[in-house]
Amino acid sequence: MSPDAATPVSELLEVSLGPQHPSTHGVFRMNAVLDGETIVKLKPVMGYLHRNHEQIGEGTSYIASFPFTDRLDYFCAMSNNLGLALAIERLGGIAVSERGEYLRVIMAELTRVLNHVAVTGFLLNDMGAFGTPLLYAFREREKILDFFEAASGSRMMCNYVRPGGVRVDVPPGWCDQVRAFVSGFPRFLDEFETLLTQNEIIRQRTQGVGVLPKALAVNASVTGPLLRASGVNYDIRKADAYSIYARFPFKVPLGTVGDVYDRYYVRILEIRESLKILQQALKEIPDGPSVSPKGAALVKAPRTFRPPKGEAYGRIEAPKGELGFYLVSDGTPQPYRYHIRAPSFVNLTILEDMCLGQKVADAIVILGSIDIVMGEVDR
Amino acid sequence: MLPAPEELKQSVEELLPGVTLTLESAIFWVTPNDLIAVCRCLKDTERFSLDHVANLTAIDYPAEQRMDVVYHLYSMAKKHGPVTLKVQLDRNHAAVPSLTPIYRGAEFQEREAYDLFGVIFEGHPDLRRILMWDEFQGHPMRKDYVPEDQDVPSG
Amino acid sequence: MIVGQGIFQGMAVTLKTFFQTYAWGRVLLRAVGVKPSEGLVTIEYPDVKQKHHERFRVFPFLVYDASPDDLRCVSCKICEQECPPQCIHITGPAKDEQGRPAKAHGRTYPVEFSIDTSICMSCRICVDVCPFDAIEMDNAYELSSDERKDSMWMTKDALLKPNEYFQKIKPAEAAEVDARLAAKAAKAAAAAAPKPAAPQTPPPASAAGAA
Numbered sequence: 001m002s003p004d005a006a007t008p009v010s011e012l013l014e015v016s017l018g019p020q021h022p023s024t025h026g027v028f029r030m031n032a033v034l035d036g037e038t039i040v041k042l043k044p045v046m047g048y049l050h051r052n053h054e055q056i057g058e059g060t061s062y063i064a065s066f067p068f069t070d071r072l073d074y075f076c077a078m079s080n081n082l083g084l085a086l087a088i089e090r091l092g093g094i095a096v097s098e099r100g101e102y103l104r105v106i107m108a109e110l111t112r113v114l115n116h117v118a119v120t121g122f123l124l125n126d127m128g129a130f131g132t133p134l135l136y137a138f139r140e141r142e143k144i145l146d147f148f149e150a151a152s153g154s155r156m157m158c159n160y161v162r163p164g165g166v167r168v169d170v171p172p173g174w175c176d177q178v179r180a181f182v183s184g185f186p187r188f189l190d191e192f193e194t195l196l197t198q199n200e201i202i203r204q205r206t207q208g209v210g211v212l213p214k215a216l217a218v219n220a221s222v223t224g225p226l227l228r229a230s231g232v233n234y235d236i237r238k239a240d241a242y243s244i245y246a247r248f249p250f251k252v253p254l255g256t257v258g259d260v261y262d263r264y265y266v267r268i269l270e271i272r273e274s275l276k277i278l279q280q281a282l283k284e285i286p287d288g289p290s291v292s293p294k295g296a297a298l299v300k301a302p303r304t305f306r307p308p309k310g311e312a313y314g315r316i317e318a319p320k321g322e323l324g325f326y327l328v329s330d331g332t333p334q335p336y337r338y339h340i341r342a343p344s345f346v347n348l349t350i351l352e353d354m355c356l357g358q359k360v361a362d363a364i365v366i367l368g369s370i371d372i373v374m375g376e377v378d379r
Numbered sequence: 380m381l382p383a384p385e386e387l388k389q390s391v392e393e394l395l396p397g398v399t400l401t402l403e404s405a406i407f408w409v410t411p412n413d414l415i416a417v418c419r420c421l422k423d424t425e426r427f428s429l430d431h432v433a434n435l436t437a438i439d440y441p442a443e444q445r446m447d448v449v450y451h452l453y454s455m456a457k458k459h460g461p462v463t464l465k466v467q468l469d470r471n472h473a474a475v476p477s478l479t480p481i482y483r484g485a486e487f488q489e490r491e492a493y494d495l496f497g498v499i500f501e502g503h504p505d506l507r508r509i510l511m512w513d514e515f516q517g518h519p520m521r522k523d524y525v526p527e528d529q530d531v532p533s534g
Numbered sequence: 535m536i537v538g539q540g541i542f543q544g545m546a547v548t549l550k551t552f553f554q555t556y557a558w559g560r561v562l563l564r565a566v567g568v569k570p571s572e573g574l575v576t577i578e579y580p581d582v583k584q585k586h587h588e589r590f591r592v593f594p595f596l597v598y599d600a601s602p603d604d605l606r607c608v609s610c611k612i613c614e615q616e617c618p619p620q621c622i623h624i625t626g627p628a629k630d631e632q633g634r635p636a637k638a639h640g641r642t643y644p645v646e647f648s649i650d651t652s653i654c655m656s657c658r659i660c661v662d663v664c665p666f667d668a669i670e671m672d673n674a675y676e677l678s679s680d681e682r683k684d685s686m687w688m689t690k691d692a693l694l695k696p697n698e699y700f701q702k703i704k705p706a707e708a709a710e711v712d713a714r715l716a717a718k719a720a721k722a723a724a725a726a727a728p729k730p731a732a733p734q735t736p737p738p739a740s741a742a743g744a745a
Contacts, residue, residue, distance in 0.1 A: 046509065046510065047508075047509060047510035047511060047512065050510045050511070052519070054495075054520065055519065055520060056618075060618055061616070063616075063659065064616060064617075064618040064659060065618075066657070066659075067618050067655050067657035067659065068618065070657075132548060136551070139575055142575070146587070149586065149587050149589070149590055150587040150588075150589065151589070152589065153587075153589035153590055153591040153658060153671065154590070154591060154656060157655070157656065157657070159657045159658060159659075167658075167662070171587075171588070171589070171706070187571070188571070191547055191571075194543050194544065194546075194547050195543075195544040195547045195548070196544065197540075198539065198540030198543060198544075199540040199541055199543075199544050200537070200538060200539075200540045200541055201541060202540075203540070216483070218430050218431065218455050218456075219430070219482060219483045219484065220482075220483040220484045220486075221431050221432050221433065221482065221483070221484020221485070222484070223431075227455075232455060234431075234455040234458065238458070239453075239458040239459075299662050300662065300663060300665075301663065302616055302659075302663065303615070303616070310404075311406075313433075313434060313451050313461060313463070315433065322433060324433060324434050324451075326434055326436060326449070326451070328438060336438070337436075337438045337439075339434070339436045341433060341434040341436075341488075345487060345488075345491075346484055346487060346488065348487065349483060349484060349486050349487050350483070378510060379510075
């Protein structure tokens with residue numbers, strides 16, 4: 001988009017938003033060229049958190065990569081583990097136990113709930129509501145993190161899901177506590193929505209801001225709530241029906257306009273759908289081993305796992321979008337190629353398109369609505 | 380529903396005379412020259428509608444002096460997939476046409492493959508490093524990359 | 535629909551949350567007919583410490599049974615190999631003067647076993663892969679010290695803790711481990727027991743004084 005004919009190039013201001021910035025969701029930099037307050041050009045600069053995860057993964061066994069996947073999207077550790085477990089299962093032909101499947105779905109949906117509620121809080125933070133919705137969201141998130149600690153031993157870096165199921169069964173009474181939490185959550189969500197959805201300030205700041213047209217969203221390989229807010233009905237839980245998601249009837253909420261408000265509201269609706277899945281899963285969860293025999297052997301002796309030569313691409317609907325793990329095996333206990341397709345990384349492609357013509361303050365809000373985590377963008 | 384790999388291969392070869400795909404256990408090997416035509420065909424043909432490039436990365440095989448670029452294509456319109464395409468390149472002159480003019484989603488993924496592996500994507504609107512800093516020398520994910528000795532001061 | 539209704543509704547939520555943090559506020563809310571949810575959720579550390587779940591893990595520790603030299607670790611080095619950030623450093627097994635592995639309580643043992651806790655990820659993989667249940671996860675997290683470097687490098691002496699400590703911090707897990715080890719010991723004893731059918735021949739007198 002070229003600057004206004006009245007503004008000569010010498011009057012455009014180049015500003016670097018970041019990398020140290022409270023609202024860029026991590027160490028992320030945006031080189032913005034401004035005509036007054038309006039953005040004329042915006043180039044994202046990333047790589048400040050590049051930790052070479054892929055090369056480390058190529059040097060260790062498959063199981064040893066699990067703690068590193070926790071640190072990819074550090075908000076959603078359980079989901080990341082699930083993606084890698086899926087890819088390894090496809091590569092090595094490992095079956096999953098029934099109870100393990102249910103536990104994984106429960107963990108993945110709990111992660112989705114806590115991610116969406118936290119990212120809404122952060123979006124409100126970016127808009128200037130310093131802390132109130134964020135801490136309300138975090139109050140609920142803390143309860144879910146307590147459940148994760150009870151099951152896996154750690155609140156965030158869970159390292160819990162394994163190929164074949166989960167590392168260890170949940171302690172007795174865990175399912176009842178989660179059931180009680182899930183039945184009480186809609187009340188919190190209603191309160192949260194009362195605070196936010198009809199709020200005139202939020203509507204003014206988000207409606208019509210950062211519109212992403214449907215065709216561009218599909219062409220830019222955007223996935224997750226960002227895509228669904230633009231009206232594209234694509235949810236990998238429905239498209240691939242991986243794990244046991246085919247057993248759970250749930251709706252895929254879609255937006256209409258594709259602005260920031262739609263993205264916020266799609267996330268709220270997705271939380272409600274996740275609660276339905278959780279209720280059903282907690283009701284139907286069977287007894288039995290939490291990991292299949294082959295998976296248990298893998299946990300006990302990682303270096304004995306030599307998958308046949310070949311490759312596999314395992315992807316899940318992570319809370320932020322399509323999280324994919326591409327593994328190429330050459331028959332040794334270490335993967336030959338280990339690549340992570342991170343949703344936040346690919347979703348950043350259209351950041352510039354959405355921000356052109358908007359004000360600087362809008363750019364921050366748009367970035368908040370894409371929902372990025374730098375651990376995933378940079379790996 | 381996506382047709383079976385053999386049927387897909389035949390359909391594409393019928394629609395694009397002069398193009399041959401090699402099918403090897405559900406992976407389609409494409410020559411670099413045919414890549415753009417094949418992708419356009421896969422995207423625009425109503426039956427396939429492969430409009431989502433989910434994954435784009437490179438694999439380094441120094442022993443065989445080759446570099447593979449792998450593409451995983453899915454369809455958002457028809458909700459099927461994947462179709463795995465691979466292109467085999469010479470490791471020392473790894474150059475392949477860019478998919479960014481067709482799929483915007485390939486933009487950052489191709490930049491990452493260039494940054495970490497050194498594959499040149501011809502026709503990419505903005506091919507520069509994305510994860511490493513601009514003045515960085517070398518391509519870190521290549522198997523023969525030797526990290527610089529940080530204790531030795533470099534000029 | 536008055537202008538600003540959404541904002542007022544939101545403020546009502548904030549006000550309710552403010553009131554419900556006080557005991558008198560909760561009484562007030564109930565009197566008005568609004569059901570309060572929880573009050574303050576902040577735990578005022580260090581006066582009040584959070585009760586962690588049993589499985590809460592921080593850094594590993596080595597388990598010993600009767601005395602510190604009766605540690606279960608046999609220096610097989612599997613944990614060192616499998617540790618993802620490579621933070622375990624083991625020197626061993628201890629050797630005697632002839633260069634053969636020395637034994638204490640019938641097992642080989644490591645000379646030095648150190649964990650660099652500045653890179654330990656608390657991932658628990660060392661515990662998962664240990665075939666002898668020799669290393670377990672501790673849940674002590676108040677580990678700050680005055681000097682900068684050495685406190686992060688935990689040596690064997692700092693890591694050795696008795697089985698009773700393990701049973702105290704993690705009863706369910708310790709019970710499981712103890713049951714497993716008892717079953718293993720029973721199986722080994724049954725295999726090593728002398729067969730009842732063989733007659734007991736008295737040993738020759740010259741072999742009685744063997745060391």
